[in-house]
Amino acid sequence: MNFMQAVQVCLSKYVDFSGRARRSEFWWFSLFQFIVAIVASFLGDIVASIAGLALLLPALAVGARRLHDIGKSGWLQLIVLIPLLGILVLIYFWVQPGATESNAHGEVTA
Incomplete structure (x- = not known):
C-alpha cells in the first residue's frame, strides 16, 4: 500500500474500528x-486545532485496526494514558x- 492509498482508506474508514x-x-x-x-501549525493555532480534531477519529480507528491485525483488542490503545510507558508499549505493538x-x-x- 502506498501513501495515497493509505490516506484514502483511512479517511474513508473514518470511524470504522472493525477489521x-x-x-x-x-x-x-x-x-x-x-x-x-x-x-x-504554520497556519495558526486554530487551524492546527481543527486539523488535529479532524484527524483524531481516523487515527484512533486505524490504531485499533492495526492492533486487530496483530490479534490484540483496539481498547489496548487506552494504555497510552500511562505516562511514557504507555506510548512505548503501543509503538512496540504497532511495529509488530x-x-x-x-x-x-x-x-x-x-
Missing part, C-alpha cells in the same frame, strides 16, 4: 498526520508484523 490494518496503512497515515500537523492467518477481527488483508 484489520496492515503496518504500511498505519504508518503512512501516521506520516500524513505528522505532515498535516506541521503545515497546520501482522498475523498471517485470519483471527477474530477478520481475514488477512492484502
Whole structure:
C-alpha cells in the first residue's frame, strides 16, 4: 500500500474500528498526520486545532485496526494514558508484523 492509498482508506474508514490494518496503512497515515500537523501549525493555532480534531477519529480507528491485525483488542490503545510507558508499549505493538492467518477481527488483508 502506498501513501495515497493509505490516506484514502483511512479517511474513508473514518470511524470504522472493525477489521484489520496492515503496518504500511498505519504508518503512512501516521506520516500524513505528522505532515498535516506541521503545515497546520504554520497556519495558526486554530487551524492546527481543527486539523488535529479532524484527524483524531481516523487515527484512533486505524490504531485499533492495526492492533486487530496483530490479534490484540483496539481498547489496548487506552494504555497510552500511562505516562511514557504507555506510548512505548503501543509503538512496540504497532511495529509488530501482522498475523498471517485470519483471527477474530477478520481475514488477512492484502
